[in-house]
Amino acid sequence: MADIRIENLTKRFDSFVAVDDVSLTIEDQEFVVLLGPSGCGKTTLLRSIAGLGMADEGRICIGERDVTYLPPRDRKISMVFQSYAIFPHMKVYDNVAFGLKMNKFDTKEIDKRVREAAELLHIEDMLDRYPSKMSGGQRQRVAVARAIAMRSEVLLMDEPLSNLDALLRLEMRAELKRLLQEIKTTTLYVTHDQIEALSMGDRIAVMKDGKIQQYDKPDAVYDLPANHFVGGFIGNPPMNFMQGQVQRQDGRVKVRIGDFDLTPSDEMQPVLKSYEGKPILIGIRAENMETLATSAGDALQVEVLVVEPLGSQNLLTIKIGENLVKVATHPTFRVKPKSHVWLRFPAEKIRWVDRDSGRVMYPSV
């Protein structure tokens, strides 16, 4: 049993708080992604779990053991570093075998595990080579092989794909996911690429400014963001946010954007009642708006400013009131700049954001 429990972890560098009172639990054999922009504290958090940089406050428990003050080698973890950290003076075989050697496994076992790991990563015929004679992608495989040869209960990965070129990154993403599904370890994976996070994780922990903004399954993080930041960080293009004014009309809450009125769903009515007369932020994803070529009663007429034909979709840039909004349509939807389209906003797809706290409000269950 190797779940990871982080309790109230804080790490400072002089006066800068990199990780701010973070509590997190990663279940046994779960694949959790730490996602966030640079400087959000995700790498610091990962390194604290690894033991590279002692936490200032809080606890880290792996399985039954409290490892907060243990040096890295006593924590029984494996790690893949962002720069791979392959030992340049050793052959691939010895690199992969390193951890096993340090932990005093016997030679036959080492050989067996090294070859298994090499096969899994498709580097079996490179075992005799030196890292300087290998490409970046190959070195990355060596780093992963080294980590999985250990068969540790916990695997930490610090942006392992970010140094690869785009095509390779795509390939390796799928390969890594497949590989990690086979070997059953508890994995914590750090990245700033939200597509990687969505594609690979069982759960995603979104971080900003040293705090966890949301910790949930990918579809929840995508569809039901906890706050403005998460909504805007996840998704490509990011979630659109528009300014609106909450009003009351005929006993129902309506929100006015420019000249247009949005009607919140029935479940949201009670939540938004307290915002009457106040401004509010409305969030909706580009692909969640319905685009019509002709007018309809409940649809808003808008002018198209820019059309980006992306192949799999057309991305329209549209101005609504003061807001610039991106709308995704089917690639066959013909539209030209400076022409008009009509937009419909399905109520259940609208996300309502409190302007002061940034929190997204959901109907109380």
Added chain:
Amino acid sequence: MKANARTQGRRKLNWTPYLLILPSLIYLALFFGWPMVQGLILAVREEDVFLTLHVEAQQNSPVAGQLSRGTQVSILERQGNLIPPNELGETNLITEVWFQIRGTDEAGEEIQGWVPETRIRVRESDADGAPIVGSIRTRIGSDDPFTQIRDEPNAEAEMVGRFEAGASVEILDQAILEVWYLIRAEADGQMVEGWAPSRYIQVFGDVTQGRIDRGDTGQFTTKYIQRMVNDRFFMPALRTTLLIIVLVIPIQFVLAIIMALVIQADLKGSGLFLYIFSIAIGVSDLAVGILWYSIFTQFGYLNSILQGLGLIDAPITYLSANTRHWIIIAVCLAEVWRATALVMVIVVAGMQAISREVLEAAEVFGATLWQRVRYIILPLLRPSLQVALILRTILAFQVFAVVIVLGGGDIVTVLANETYRQYYDLRNFNVAAAYAIFILVLSMISALFYLRAVRTQEETIE
């Protein structure tokens, strides 16, 4: 290292880099290549061993044979030979002067030609002292009353006329000739005979015997090397030099690695440590010698401290002929003090090249501090250590001023010191060169040794 190269799309050769490195290439060839060759020659070649004898009394006549320096010779004939004015300063030169004269012979013809100066009595000289008028001298003890005038200033030249004694002549010009001798001697059981310039021959009183004073050609010899090896200071110098090297270098390397680790620990104030540790790089070895002399001299600091602590009653003499081992210790201390910074700088540079993440990876995968040092740090430091070893050893073979200050130059001596002594005190340039070449050979051997022994190839964990 990324190459900041100018792309050479054209086939044509870009001369710019070659032009840029040309001055340094010339300088390096001139001041390294050439002196090394010269030094080698000085050490193994003895000049002026043989004298070349010619068939005729001329430089460009064929060679008749060779005699070695010091051979006793019989002198058979003499003849004058023109000599370039710039060689007039050569030692041992015996010259004769010929006058070019003009006058009327008995037959009333005007004759112009050359005659040895001994045949003319000078009657008048011009303002500079050059003779302009003279008369033919009487020939003493000879049957022929006439003096022969020749076409050229050469006793074998064609005669153009004769003057009788007392005839008045104008002196037009003079020529200075070097005397050449026809000599004969026995060499290797054979008689050798030929002409040679007088400058190489020392003539005994009656000009029938002589001795070859010096030669004009050299030969390769091991004589200087032998002299060096047999010199009574050679073995002590070699032994002392090797002893110093063997004692000092390991200590320096351990100390340098410790210093590098202190700096790498990057504590507050490591900048200050860096400066202090590096001070010794800029200090002259003479100053370092004096520094440690002030400690080890009889009234110096070591004794003062020991006496102040009550450990001794009277000053101990450390730097005397009876206490050679103390001098060696003092020299070793001084060398460690002086040169460790150099090694440290190289080691630090090498350590900084080891990426932090590599060390962290080692830590994560289970390596203790000692295992990290042994499997990661030391192997990756190998290239730097190799460079440092080679440089330091070669420099150690040249240790000089420190030994002179502490050892007086003769109580304890080292190879560089002997080189200096042979050159400066004994004026044996060749033996000094032999010492220098010996130091070079030792340096090259140790460099090769290090290159092989401290292999920079990546290695597998045993």
Added chain:
Amino acid sequence: MTNANGTPSKVVQVSPEVQAIHRRLKRNQQMTRAFTYLVGILISLWVLIPILFIASMALTTPAEVRSYPKSILPFTPLSTYTLSFFLGSRGIIPGIRNSIVVAVITLVLSIVISAPAGYALSRFVFRGKDVFRLSILAVRAFPIVVLSIPLAVVFLRTGIYDSLFSLALMHTALALPTTILVLSSVFSSIPYELEEAALVFGCSPVQAFRHVVLPLVLPGIAASAIFTFVLSWNEVFAATILTIQNRTLPAQVLVTLNQSSEPYQFAGGFFMMIPALIFIFFIRRYLFNMWGQVTK
């Protein structure tokens, strides 16, 4: 949909074992730091105390220099007599002057010759580059002894013996390899794109060098020049061999060593050390470029 997936169901107290581990870890860290400081301070003392001794001797009275046992307190009594006695001794002021002249000539010559070579090594790829680089590395370690004797003999024969200029030529030869390597790495640290930008905006290659590269490499060149100066100032062997009437300071001190008094010697040693103490402070950052990088 809220923050972290919460507080664990079992609230674990910090066990005494963990507390013990924590305490031990902190203690180890502090001990390591203290130990490192201790080692650093010990080594610093090892370096500084002899300097203190000699400085103390140089800055006190001759009587104190000859006294025994020497007092523990340094610089008592403080006096410039010894130093001025040394400076006033025969041959010292000329020696200092000669040392400076030689060092300056060496400095200028070596920079002028090395800078183009360093630039070529850093910017160009050309046939023979590796050979050139290797020969510089090889020549750097060349024993000065081997050079001095033949050169002395040659200088004697050609009549430029005992001239400051010939000694400066010798010192330049010594300084060249190191200077070339340092300058080449200094040049390499300036991205070539800067020169390319200058070329695009209308400069000739020489102008590009002058306006863009030169200002950026001046600190490195200055450091190299200083190092060469110190090298020449300190050099003893060749100076003693190659100069008789026009001795440099180290040569003068060495040659009179047997006859000179202790105050003279100590003052001399201290005086010779002063440039080092000052200059090494300024160029300590550049020291690493000078000896390193056999590996690229």
